[in-house]
Amino acid sequence: MIRAVLLDLVGVVYDGDTPIAGAVTAVERLRKAGLPLRFVSNTTRSPRSKIVAQLAAMGIEVADEELLTPARAAIEWLRRHGREPHLLVHPDLEAEFSGLEGGSGKAVVVGDAGEAFGYASLNRAFRVLSAGADFVALATNRIFKDADGQLSLDAGAFVAALEFASGRSPVVLGKPSADFFHSALADLNCPAADAVMVGDDAESDVAGALRAGLGAALLVRTGKYRPNDETQYDPAPTAVVDDLAAATDWILNRAEA
Amino acid sequence: MIRAVLLDLVGVVYDGDTPIAGAVTAVERLRKAGLPLRFVSNTTRSPRSKIVAQLAAMGIEVADEELLTPARAAIEWLRRHGREPHLLVHPDLEAEFSGLEGGSGKAVVVGDAGEAFGYASLNRAFRVLSAGADFVALATNRIFKDADGQLSLDAGAFVAALEFASGRSPVVLGKPSADFFHSALADLNCPAADAVMVGDDAESDVAGALRAGLGAALLVRTGKYRPNDETQYDPAPTAVVDDLAAATDWILNRAEA
Helix, strand or coil, X not given: CECEEEECCECCCEECCEECCCHHHHHHXXXXXXXXXXXXXXXXXXXXXXXXXXXXXXXXXXXXXXXXXXXXXHHHHHHHHCEEEEEECCHHHHHHHCCCCCCCEEEEEECCCHHHCEHHHHHHHHHHHHXXXXXXXXXXXXXXXXXXXXXXXXXXHHHHHHHHHHCCCCEECCCCCHHHHHHHHHHHCCCHHHEEEEECCHHHHHHHHHHCCCCEEEEECCCCCCCCHHHCCCCCCCEEECCHHHHHHHHHCCECC | CECEEEECCECCCEECCEXXXXXXXXXXXXXXXXXXXEXXXXXXXXXXXXXXXXXXXXXXXXXXXXXXXXXXXXHHHHHHHCEXXXXXXXXXXXXXXCCCCCCCEEEEEECCCHHHCEXXXXXXXXXXXXXXXXXXXXXXXXXXXXXXXXXXXXXXXXXXXXXXXXCCCCEECCCCCHHHHHHHHHHHCCCHHHEEEEECCHHHHHHHHHHCCCCEEEEEXXXXXXXXXXXXXXXXXXXXXXXXXXHHHHHHCCECC
């Protein structure tokens, strides 16, 4: 029986500023069925306030505890370890990390910096890593569906660059980290085996959720999905469905009445 | 018995525009001993003409066939395979690739583009790769010793980024490719086992040469060398010596009279 639902945002609920067809109604149906929802996004180009505003503009009201982002997980990590961040993130995300100065050491924090990724910024991060800073990756996604509809480089490529040059492995805080999935379920009192994840990324969303012990993970054919994605990563999706509307049918058929 | 000598340039013969102490005399001694020399550089920021001029300014005359660069190997590769290059290289290197337009397909060619590495240029290269182009890396070095004396990101980090995002592996044309070492020896009629390599990179220069079958490879403690580099890669150097002058002593003790 399914007792909680984790939803990816970009490529599942919306693309750019447009909701995906049927997605808003699907979220309403899940709420009406009494299923607790958590929105687990790996987007690291937008601050939380912008994501909440985007969802509200589409008619989806989201409470603060319902939205999990890698930046939120990173801020908790930095506080817990007493580290001051050296940020290699999107300029829009920098303000979220204010107030963390003066730790007992540094941590290089890498998100999808977009146009802020350049030789100089990457080399500065490499030198801070080489001097002994911790290494935190907000996400390791390979690609995302860009505004022009084509696939573009996501944060994972740049994390891989720093990993190769420094010989160091990052702590990964977003999906597919099992901790990230578990923290999304933490205040729901719901065992992972009773939760389902819905995403368009066969690797980070789907294989990640199943490896974290979730009972099911559905791959949608929207967003960055490309034919045969479901055969590329292990474990394979529990099911592949057209979109969030179809995923909702699948879930409601298996949810507690 | 040693019958041929391959020398790395940056960090062994010179740093920036300055010869390393004793290096010019060492090259003279090797020449006087009648040992054929090949300069095998992974530098992909400078065109051949600039490297030849730099060496001449230091008093080292180099014939065209004595200087091997990854760009030269790449141009041969592109001609042989009939590929038009999509260049992600240093602007100073672009002119060397002229006249290769109109192949039967494309190949993304990645060198140390320096400041020309940015989100936009990397994403363009990623998209060309995703559309089916071949993938050619001029070098995969992790780091180099920069003008300020500190270590900086080399081409390998950016090759790793594209490799991670595309799921594709490059053809590597510079060191540590065995083909590159073999092509340096091709016109010398000298078996690899009778040749020695001298370099400051324990991975690309030293382990690469030994894997390519060279009889010996010496690691110098100049350039990007850092203590314990000799223990990081397999195979380990035949010997670790202070600099090219000491390497020359080592070589002349083992060369044909």
